[in-house]
Structure formats: C-alpha cells, structure tokens
Amino acid sequence: MTSGPYNYSYIFKYIIIGDMGVGKSCLLHQFTDKKFMADCPHTIGVEFGTRIIEVAGQKIKLQIWDTAGQERFRAVTRSYYRGAAGALMVYDITRRSTYNHLSSWLTDTRNLTNPSTVIFLIGNKSDLDGQRDVTYEEAKQFADENGLMFVEASAKTGQNVEEAFLETAKKIYQSIQDGRLDLNAAESGVQHKPASPGRPLAAPPASRDNCTC
Amino acid sequence: MLFGPNLQRSYKYMSFASKMPSLxxxxxxxxxxxxxxxxxxxxxxxxxxxxxxxxxxxxxxxxxxxxxxxxxxxxxxxxxxxxxxxxxxxxxxxxxxxxxxxxxxxSKKANLLKFSVFKKSxxxxxxxxxxxxxxxxxxxxxxxxxxxxxxxxxxxxxxxxxxxxxxxxxxxxxxxxxxxxxxxxxxxxxxxxxxxxxxxxxxxxxxxxxxxxxxxxxxxxxxxxxxxxxxxxxLPSVVFSPNGTDDERADRAMSERIQQLSWVGERHLECKLDRNQHACRQLVYKAISELLGMDSAASPGGKLARVRRCCRHVLALCGAPASADDLLPALIFTVLKANPPRLVSNINFVTRFCNAQRLMTGEGGYYFTNLCCAVSFIENLTAESLNMDKKEFDCYMSMPASIGGSAWAAALSLCGATREAEEQREAALRVLQDAREVQARAQALHTDALAFQEQIAKKVEDVLAKTPLEIKPRREIPRLRRSKTADASPLIDLEPIPTHNPPRSLATDTSEPPPPLLNFDVVSADNPQISRTIVENQVPTEEKDSIEDQIHETDSGEICSKTCEPPVAAQPTEPKLNILGFEVIEKPSTSVPPRNLEQTFELKQASSLELLTPSPLGFTPFDSRSIDELMTPDEFGSDSLAPGLSNINYDIDLSDLSGDNSVAEDAPKEAKDPFSPDGLKTTFDPFAPQTSAVAYKEVLDKFDEFTLTDTKPNQSFDPFDVIHRSDPFSPVLTVNMEHKPNDPFSPEQREASSILDDSDSPTSACLLPSPLQPQTSNKP
Structure with missing residues (x-):
C-alpha cells in the first residue's frame, strides 16, 4: 500500500538562513531540482522546495523554506524558524562579512527553534576557491566550537550539496530514533505519517479488514 | 475596480460594512x-x-x-x-x-467602536x-x-x-x-x-x-x-476578530499605517520593479487582487490559497532566479499598495485556527509566513529599515496620506482600467465571434434552403416529366366524339371494344388464316374465368339470372352468326372485327359466352359512361362528385336508375373503369388534371376535333390493353376510387347533365345517353348488335 514512490513516512521542515547573496536560494534549487538557478529561468512550482529522500529505508519528504537574508528583515523573519527540524546556515567563502554574521544567525536560530533542531553550516561557492576569503579551517573551528556540522559546498557545481541536506536528515532521523524529538509537538518540525492507515489501535474489525483471505 | 486612494477607501468602507453584521x-x-x-x-x-x-x-x-x-x-x-x-x-x-x-x-457607524467595547465589558x-x-x-x-x-x-x-x-x-x-x-x-x-x-x-x-x-x-x-x-x-466575534482581542483595532491601525506609508516605493524597498513595464504592472495588479481577495475567503484554507496565488504572482514579478531575498521586499511592496481589508484579523484568524501542520509546512504555509513577515515589517517600519534619512522619513510620514504614492497608484489604476478594457475587448470579441458564427450558420442555412429549393424543383420537374399531361382526357371523350362523328348508334362503339385483344387477334389473323378454333382457344384461355368471376362477384343474383338468360340468347345468336361467319371473315375491310366476331360466335359451346357478354357489358358500360360524362359538362362538375357515391351500388341504383339495369351497369362500369385506371400511367395523369386546367383543355381539345380513326384506334388499343392487363377487378377498385374522386362520371351527374341548359352538346349527349341506356340492356343492345355493328362503324 505504501510502495509508491511518493509515499513517505516523515516530513522534515528545513530552513535556509544566511546573509543576502550567499546563495541560499541557489543551494535550495540545486538540491530540489539539481539545477543551478542562473542556468535556467525558474519559478517556484507547485511542489515548492520539496524533495523526497530516503534515510535508513524510510522515505522522508524534505520541505525547505528559503528565507530573506537582508539585515533589515532580520527582526521580522522569526516566524520562519517556527517548527524547523533543520536549519542550514550559509555563508559565502568569498565574502568575510557573511562569515562574520554567522554568530548572530546562530543566536537567532538557537533562540527561535527547539533544542533538537539540527544546524548545519555550509560554506557556499567553494568553486570560487581563488577568491576565498574564509579558510576552511577557520570555519571548521567555528562549527566545532558551536557543535555544528560543517561542509563547504558549491551550488553551482552541486558539490556537497546533497551531502549537506542528507546528513542533516540523517541526524534528525537519528534524534527521532533516540526519542529526543517529540513527534507530537507541533514545533518539532517533523510530521509523522503512519504508513498503514487503520493500524492495530482499532478494534478487531480493522484487522479483519486487512486480512486477505 | 480602481486602485489607489479610491480603492483603499472603498475597501475601508467594505471592511466596516462587513463588520456590520455584529450590529x-x-x-x-x-x-x-x-x-x-x-x-x-x-x-x-x-x-x-x-x-x-x-x-x-x-x-x-x-x-x-x-x-x-x-x-x-x-x-x-x-x-x-x-x-x-x-x-x-x-x-x-x-x-x-x-x-x-x-x-x-x-446606532449606525458611529456606534461601532463603542460596541466592540461594550461587547467586551x-x-x-x-x-x-x-x-x-x-x-x-x-x-x-x-x-x-x-x-x-x-x-x-x-x-x-x-x-x-x-x-x-x-x-x-x-x-x-x-x-x-x-x-x-x-x-x-x-x-x-x-x-x-x-x-x-x-x-x-x-x-x-x-x-x-x-x-x-x-x-x-x-x-x-x-x-x-x-x-x-x-x-x-x-458568526460574529467567535473566531474571526474574536471578543477579547485587539484585532479590529489592529486592523484599523494597520490600514491607516499603510495609507501613511503609501509613499514607499520600489526604490525604498530595493526591489526591481518597473511600473512603466506593462507586464510588471499586470503582475502587481494580479497579486494585489489576490491579496484583496483573501478577506472574502471564509476558511483558513481559502485564505491561504489566496495568499499562495498572490505570492506566485509576486515571485513572477521578481524575475527568474526567485529567492526569498527578492520575494519578501516585493511582497511588502504589494501589501503596501494593496492595503488589504482586515489584514491583521485575517492573519490572526489563519494563524490561530488553521491546521497547524498545514501552516508549518507546504507552499501555502511558506507564503503565509512571508506575508506575516511583510506585515510585521510594515508595522515596525522605520527610517533605518528603509535605509533612509530619519528626517526625510519623518517628513514623508507627516504629509497627508493621500499625496504619497500617486505614481504607483496611478499606474495601478491605469492597470485596472486597461484590464477592464481588455475584459471588455474580450467580451466584444466573443460577441463578434458569436455573431460571425451566427452569420455563418445563416449562410449555411441559406445555401441549404437554396439547394433544397433546387432539389424540390428538380424533383417536381422529374415527376412532371415522368407523367406527361397530354394523355389524360383521352379516356372517354374520343369515343364520344367518335360516336358523334360516326353518327352511328352507340353499338358501333361497342364493336371496336370487344377487340380487347385486337393486336393479338390481328396477329393471328395475319399470320395464319384463322382457324376459328385456334383463335377461340386462345381467347377462351385468356378470359373466361375472369369474366365469370366478375359476373359472379358483382352482379346481384337476380341480375345474374337475367344475364344468364341473355347468355343463352347470345349463344343462340352467336351460333347464328357462326353460321354466317365465313363470309364476314372473308371481307377484307374489317378483318379484326370479323375475327372477333368469329371468335365470339365460336365461344358459345364453352364458357366463352359469358366472357363475351361480360366484355361487351364492360365496354358498353364504359362507352355509355363516356358518352354521358366526358362531354364538356364533365369538366364543370369535376370538383364535387366523389366516387364513393358511385361505389355504393345500393344508393346509386335506388337513386337514379332502374334497379336491374343500373346494377348491371354499375358493376360493369366499375370493372371497366378500374381496369382503365389500374394502369400506372393513368393515375398520375388523372391526378395531374386538377393542377393544370390548361392541360385539361389542351388535351381535351385536340382529341375532340382530331379523332381520326387511326388515332382513336390507338387510344382504344391502349385502353383495351389496360383492361386486359387488369385481370383482377377487385384490386382495381382502389385506384379507381382515388382517381375518380374528381371525375364527373357519377351517374347522378349524368342525370344532371341532361338538365343542363348550357351544354352545347347537350342534345347529342342526350341522344347518346339514351342510346347507351338502350344499349345497356344486355339483351338487345350488348350482345346481338355488337357483332353486327362493328361492321357498320368501321365502314365509315
């Protein structure tokens, strides 16, 4: 009954945060459409910012919200954070300022999400290594200090993009398995979809209905 | 719909109006x-x-x-x-x-404010x-x-x-x-x-x-x-701007705030909008329409759907690489220009009562979150957030709300006008197309009608061509003429008639010198039964008796004639008639006599009727006389004629006429007559004067053929009935005719009819004279 490709048992909500112009939207589109946005004109379709992945045999629908990164909107973009299971914090390795703002983004994220929210640091535009302004080591150190996962990626080439999203999903799934994430809380950012409708909770008749004999 | 101040005002009014139900x-x-x-x-x-x-x-x-x-x-x-x-x-x-x-x-509007307080307290x-x-x-x-x-x-x-x-x-x-x-x-x-x-x-x-x-x-x-x-x-004040909340006040505050900020343009928000571009204007216009529509949707889902549509337009506005960095400013701009009614109440309603899971995930949720951000941005908007000088900002804020933002308002109202014009144009185009369709159909109908007309005309022509008019009056008139011209007794008429198979008899005559028996055989094989049946069927029993009597008589007569046949046959002038007579004479030994009698009766009757009716008089009463009268022998007999004779006559007449009419050619001719009175005349006229013996014979031959072909009198009743609807052959007519003063032929007619009447009597007229008279008639 649940073998169809579009059936999934979980929905994870991600947000992508970071300064304007670090390539948040490009990362998103690289991940969902496997395309670099500049290459082809694109408008957000019906299946907006979603992709179904598989973690440990479970199909998971990722729902990714892009956010506005401008400084002046910082105060009002808090509602984005509500109920996010994963947060991808992005900076531009060619622009130091975007790296410097990470701490404030991190503060926001920590304040506005629940403790089990997985935060992943991404240094974007790794293809522009010649213009690098922030070294890998420096960022790695920052990530380690704050308990973040970290990867340098390129939305243009697609390098490490998948990994970033998948690793985040794995971590979230793990915390579900560990019981750290309460599925019933609306803020968890995770929706569980029972694979088989009418599960044993129902009275015997239900099981009789499921019987194939 | 108009935008700008007008629109805002109207929507403000609407927002009040829609709040009225509570009062x-x-x-x-x-x-x-x-x-x-x-x-x-x-x-x-x-x-x-x-x-x-x-x-x-x-x-x-x-x-x-x-x-x-x-x-x-x-x-x-x-x-x-x-x-x-x-x-x-x-x-x-x-x-x-x-x-x-x-x-x-x-309390009207003024009390509205108080009321909300009152409600709470x-x-x-x-x-x-x-x-x-x-x-x-x-x-x-x-x-x-x-x-x-x-x-x-x-x-x-x-x-x-x-x-x-x-x-x-x-x-x-x-x-x-x-x-x-x-x-x-x-x-x-x-x-x-x-x-x-x-x-x-x-x-x-x-x-x-x-x-x-x-x-x-x-x-x-x-x-x-x-x-x-x-x-x-x-329900007022239950879930939408409920009691105990500031939603209504916040709505008003927000509306006023947006009006105050109407000067904020695309450059303040750093979005790439160009109001001079038609496409851009259109998209803004559409987005605003959807946003305004949010208030009219009743359920949270419906409101979300509106927001989603609005934001899609806004995204399209942002250009190809759409990102949240572009979306949010553009959305803020849209909200500022739209000034949607009851904005805060709507947002709160959705936030509170929409299924939380839906709000947290999905496209609708995402866009709604963006809208919330936009609204809160507008609420907290400062000089810094617009990256502008504090003084300038204050200056803008202090000016009357109606001044600012006129450019975009004008652009948008222009947009509304153009849109309306477009709609009108589309409607006009639709109407035009409809009109064209109608026209095309009318054309088609016209051609169809023409084609149909041609078709019908052609059919009519075909039918007319198939059924020539000339023949029609032929039936009786020529005989009448002939009888007149011949100046002989009606019996003369009868004589050619027995040649109901004249061609055959002729043929036999010419080919082989007629051994009478042979001829007789042929003829007898042909008809006796039929004639019998006719007699039996139609003639009342009493009459039958009389007929049979007559038959006997004829037998004797025929025998007599038989004896004197050879000389007659030898005569070269009238071979047919002689032969015929010969045949007839031979018959008496077998069943021929009745047949002969029958035939003579028929013919005589036919001739009698012809003599009576087809005279010019026949055309005048063409209209009225129905055959039905003719058909009922009882009435007919009782009315006009002596029972015995009339009945016989009648029967014979029927068979004869029916035989005449049963031929396919005749029917249309008859039917056609009423349509073309000219045709009647023409046909009638030529026959009357011309009646040369040859032409007449031809006609007669035809006629006889018909009788021959029509072997079953019963069948022939129907066509007869129809055809003679309009025929003046009814015996009643004949009675009338005699009294008609106008008739030029009346005297002759009377004579003829009288003669016919005489001839009708089977005893004297039919049988005996028939063999004799043909000779006289043919001689002239």
Whole structure:
C-alpha cells in the first residue's frame, strides 16, 4: 500500500538562513531540482522546495523554506524558524562579512527553534576557491566550537550539496530514533505519517479488514 | 475596480460594512433558526412557530427517553436534553435581543467602536452568548452544503466517511461555540488544534477510514477544516476578530499605517520593479487582487490559497532566479499598495485556527509566513529599515496620506482600467465571434434552403416529366366524339371494344388464316374465368339470372352468326372485327359466352359512361362528385336508375373503369388534371376535333390493353376510387347533365345517353348488335 514512490513516512521542515547573496536560494534549487538557478529561468512550482529522500529505508519528504537574508528583515523573519527540524546556515567563502554574521544567525536560530533542531553550516561557492576569503579551517573551528556540522559546498557545481541536506536528515532521523524529538509537538518540525492507515489501535474489525483471505 | 486612494477607501468602507453584521440584523438573523424560510421569533427561541413546536415535542420526547446515544463522535443532537434547563433564562435573553435590535437600529457607524467595547465589558453580553451557545443549532444548510461538497470532492469515498466527517464538523462547531465564551482566544486556538489532531487520530484509528490513503486523509482534514471554519467564520466575534482581542483595532491601525506609508516605493524597498513595464504592472495588479481577495475567503484554507496565488504572482514579478531575498521586499511592496481589508484579523484568524501542520509546512504555509513577515515589517517600519534619512522619513510620514504614492497608484489604476478594457475587448470579441458564427450558420442555412429549393424543383420537374399531361382526357371523350362523328348508334362503339385483344387477334389473323378454333382457344384461355368471376362477384343474383338468360340468347345468336361467319371473315375491310366476331360466335359451346357478354357489358358500360360524362359538362362538375357515391351500388341504383339495369351497369362500369385506371400511367395523369386546367383543355381539345380513326384506334388499343392487363377487378377498385374522386362520371351527374341548359352538346349527349341506356340492356343492345355493328362503324 505504501510502495509508491511518493509515499513517505516523515516530513522534515528545513530552513535556509544566511546573509543576502550567499546563495541560499541557489543551494535550495540545486538540491530540489539539481539545477543551478542562473542556468535556467525558474519559478517556484507547485511542489515548492520539496524533495523526497530516503534515510535508513524510510522515505522522508524534505520541505525547505528559503528565507530573506537582508539585515533589515532580520527582526521580522522569526516566524520562519517556527517548527524547523533543520536549519542550514550559509555563508559565502568569498565574502568575510557573511562569515562574520554567522554568530548572530546562530543566536537567532538557537533562540527561535527547539533544542533538537539540527544546524548545519555550509560554506557556499567553494568553486570560487581563488577568491576565498574564509579558510576552511577557520570555519571548521567555528562549527566545532558551536557543535555544528560543517561542509563547504558549491551550488553551482552541486558539490556537497546533497551531502549537506542528507546528513542533516540523517541526524534528525537519528534524534527521532533516540526519542529526543517529540513527534507530537507541533514545533518539532517533523510530521509523522503512519504508513498503514487503520493500524492495530482499532478494534478487531480493522484487522479483519486487512486480512486477505 | 480602481486602485489607489479610491480603492483603499472603498475597501475601508467594505471592511466596516462587513463588520456590520455584529450590529445589524440581517434578514437571515430574523429568519427561523432552523433554516426554513419563515421568520423566527425570539420568544420561540428564534424559531418560527412550526419549528418551535416541533422543537418542543422533540425536547419532551428526549426528556422522556433520557438515555443518551453513545456514539464515538458526539452528534449535534445530544445537546437537546439540556435545552429545557436553558429555557429558564430565556426571557432575559430575549430582552437583550430586543435591546440589541433597538440599538442596532438607532446606532449606525458611529456606534461601532463603542460596541466592540461594550461587547467586551458587558457581562450580559457574555451571558447571552453563553446561552446562545447552548441553544445554538447548526442550520440544515450547512449540513446540506457539506454533503454536496463531499460528493463532488470525494465521489469515491464510502458514505460512512461522509457521515463521520459531517458528524465531526458538527461536534467541532458545537464545541467551539460552547468554548468561545469561556476561553481566551489562545485557549480556543489550542482547542481547535486539538480538534484537528483528534480528527486525524480518528481517521487513523477508525475502521471507517481503513481504505483511505494518507493524501485523501489530508484532503478530508482540509474538508473538515473548511466547513467548520466557514461556518464559524460567519458568526460574529467567535473566531474571526474574536471578543477579547485587539484585532479590529489592529486592523484599523494597520490600514491607516499603510495609507501613511503609501509613499514607499520600489526604490525604498530595493526591489526591481518597473511600473512603466506593462507586464510588471499586470503582475502587481494580479497579486494585489489576490491579496484583496483573501478577506472574502471564509476558511483558513481559502485564505491561504489566496495568499499562495498572490505570492506566485509576486515571485513572477521578481524575475527568474526567485529567492526569498527578492520575494519578501516585493511582497511588502504589494501589501503596501494593496492595503488589504482586515489584514491583521485575517492573519490572526489563519494563524490561530488553521491546521497547524498545514501552516508549518507546504507552499501555502511558506507564503503565509512571508506575508506575516511583510506585515510585521510594515508595522515596525522605520527610517533605518528603509535605509533612509530619519528626517526625510519623518517628513514623508507627516504629509497627508493621500499625496504619497500617486505614481504607483496611478499606474495601478491605469492597470485596472486597461484590464477592464481588455475584459471588455474580450467580451466584444466573443460577441463578434458569436455573431460571425451566427452569420455563418445563416449562410449555411441559406445555401441549404437554396439547394433544397433546387432539389424540390428538380424533383417536381422529374415527376412532371415522368407523367406527361397530354394523355389524360383521352379516356372517354374520343369515343364520344367518335360516336358523334360516326353518327352511328352507340353499338358501333361497342364493336371496336370487344377487340380487347385486337393486336393479338390481328396477329393471328395475319399470320395464319384463322382457324376459328385456334383463335377461340386462345381467347377462351385468356378470359373466361375472369369474366365469370366478375359476373359472379358483382352482379346481384337476380341480375345474374337475367344475364344468364341473355347468355343463352347470345349463344343462340352467336351460333347464328357462326353460321354466317365465313363470309364476314372473308371481307377484307374489317378483318379484326370479323375475327372477333368469329371468335365470339365460336365461344358459345364453352364458357366463352359469358366472357363475351361480360366484355361487351364492360365496354358498353364504359362507352355509355363516356358518352354521358366526358362531354364538356364533365369538366364543370369535376370538383364535387366523389366516387364513393358511385361505389355504393345500393344508393346509386335506388337513386337514379332502374334497379336491374343500373346494377348491371354499375358493376360493369366499375370493372371497366378500374381496369382503365389500374394502369400506372393513368393515375398520375388523372391526378395531374386538377393542377393544370390548361392541360385539361389542351388535351381535351385536340382529341375532340382530331379523332381520326387511326388515332382513336390507338387510344382504344391502349385502353383495351389496360383492361386486359387488369385481370383482377377487385384490386382495381382502389385506384379507381382515388382517381375518380374528381371525375364527373357519377351517374347522378349524368342525370344532371341532361338538365343542363348550357351544354352545347347537350342534345347529342342526350341522344347518346339514351342510346347507351338502350344499349345497356344486355339483351338487345350488348350482345346481338355488337357483332353486327362493328361492321357498320368501321365502314365509315
């Protein structure tokens, strides 16, 4: 009954945060459409910012919200954070300022999400290594200090993009398995979809209905 | 629709107007709560008299059987037992209702502000709504609407799913209404969210939903939310800008704020909009339309859908690489230009009462979040957030609201105008197309009609060509003529007639010198039976006797003639007739005589009628005489002629005429006559003077052939009947004709008829003279 490709048992909500112009939207589109946005004109379709992945045999629908990164909107973009299971914090390795703002983004994220929210640091535009302004080591150190996962990626080439999203999903799934994430809380950012409708909770008749004999 | 200040004002008015229901009594409020179309009465708990009585009886019954139905889902009915208790406080409620009514009548807009305060402060109001919640009954229309909607949305789902869903909506609504007055909005929101979860759980556990997949469950969830919230949304101050909140005030504040900020343009927000571009203007216009439409949607889902559509337009506005960095400023700009009515109330309504899971995920949720951000940005907008000088900002803010933003307002109103023009143009085009279609069809119809006309004309021509007009009058007139011209007794006519097979007889005659027996054989083989039958069928028995007598006579006569045959046959001048006569004479030994008799009768009769009728007189009464009269022998006989003779005549006449008419050619000719009177005349005339012996013979031959071919007299009755409708052959006519003074031929006619009458007598005229007379007739 649940073998169809579009059936999934979980929905994870991600947000992508970071300064304007670090390539948040490009990362998103690289991940969902496997395309670099500049290459082809694109408008957000019906299946907006979603992709179904598989973690440990479970199909998971990722729902990714892009956010506005401008400084002046910082105060009002808090509602984005509500109920996010994963947060991808992005900076531009060619622009130091975007790296410097990470701490404030991190503060926001920590304040506005629940403790089990997985935060992943991404240094974007790794293809522009010649213009690098922030070294890998420096960022790695920052990530380690704050308990973040970290990867340098390129939305243009697609390098490490998948990994970033998948690793985040794995971590979230793990915390579900560990019981750290309460599925019933609306803020968890995770929706569980029972694979088989009418599960044993129902009275015997239900099981009789499921019987194939 | 116009934009800019006008639009804003109109929408502000609308927002007030739509808030009015809390004050004003609508028609609906006055009507029976049950949803029947009668007016209700507060004394009857808002029901009409009938529904109230029913309600009371039901209540009493429910009190008697105080056992509550134990369903998994509470139905709306279980509330009934409580009703009796509630009635105690009923009078105060009605008093309040009256008061409210009076107030609403006197106080207009000005009181609106006060009222919201009043609502909150008044304990009486509180009581009232509490009571009201308990007495509340969901109108049947809601249920009906749900049923219909369910059927259209989920035609595949079984009925119990429908029932469950509806039952849940009912319990949901009742629950919310009950709690609305004792809970704060946040608590109520919590409760509603729990209800959604409860329904989700119910769907997961109930066996009714076993076969339903998760996507359909989501849709069912939306269905429940939609219907519950659509109804609750209509109730004033329950879920939409509810009591105890600042929503209404915030709406007004927001509206004013947006008006103040109308000067904020695309450059302040750093979005790439160009109002000079038509496409851009159009997109902004569409986005604004959708945003304005949000207020008119009743359910949170509907509002979300509007927001989603709006934001899609905004995204398209941002250009190809759409990102949140572009989306948000553009959306803020859109909100500023739209100034949607009751914006805060709408946003709060969705935030509180939309299914939280939906709001948290999905496209609608995402865009709604963006909208919330935009609104909060506008609320907290400062000089810094616009990256502009504080002084400048203050300066802008202090100027009258109507001044700023005129450029975009103009652009947008232009947009509205162009859009309207486009719509008009489209409508005009549609009309034009319709007109063209109609024209084309008319053309087609025209050509069809022409073609049809041609077709018909051709057919008519064909038919006319197939059925030439000339022949028609031929039947009797020539004979009459001939009889006249021949100046002989009618018996002369009879003589050629017996040559009902003249060609054959001729042939036999020429080919082989006629051994009489041979000839006789042929002829007898042909006809005797038929003639017999004719005689038997048609001639009354008495007449038969007489006929037979005559036959005997003829036998003798024929025998006599037989004896003197050879010389006759030897005569070269009249071979046919001789032969015929010869044949006839030979017959008497066998059954021939009757046949001969018959034939002579027929012929004679025919000739007699011809003589009588076809004379010029025949045309005048063409119209009236129906054959029916002719057909009934009794009447006919009794009326005009001596019974014996007339009957015989009649019978013979029938067979003869029928034989005449049964030929295919004749029928159309006859029928055609009335159409072309000219044809009649022409045909008639040429025959009359010309009647040369040869032509006449031809005609006669034809005629006889017909009689020959028509072997069965019974069949021939029908055509005869039809054809002679218009024929003047009725015997009555003949009687009339005699009296007609106008007739030029009348004297002759009389003679002829008289002669015919004589000849009609089978004894003398028919049989005996017939063999004799042909000679005389042919001689001239």
């Amino acid at each position: 004003r009594m609508d028609q609906i409020d006055l009507k029976c709560k049950n949803g029947c179309d009668y007016y209700g009465n507060p004394q009857w708990q808002g029901y009409c008299s009938k529904c109230h009585r029913e309600q009371m009886t039901r209540q009493r019954r429910a009190e008697k059987a105080s056992s509550n139905p134990s369903a998994t889902l509470p139905k709306p009915e279980p509330k009934k037992p409580e009703r009796g208790v509630k009635q105690v406080s009923h009078s105060s409620f009605s008093k309040f209702e009256e008061k409210r009514l009076r107030q609403s009548e006197t 008044s304990t009486e109001e509180h009581e009232h709504s509490e009571k009201r919640a308990h007495e509340f009954k969901i109108p049947a229309m809601v249920n009906e609407g749900m049923k219909r909607d369910f059927r259209t949305r989920f035609p595949a789902l079984p009925a119990h799913v429908d029932r469950d869903s509806r039952a849940f909506v009912h319990s949901f609504i009742m629950d919310v209404i009950k709690c609305a007055n004792v809970m704060t909005v946040d608590e109520l929101s919590e409760r509603v969210q729990r209800q959604y979860q409860r329904f989700m759980k119910h769907m997961d556990t109930s066996q009714h939903f076993v076969g339903v997949d998760s996507d359909t469950k989501e849709l069912l969830m939306d269905f429940v939310e939609k219907h519950a919230m659509t109804y609750l949304h209509e």
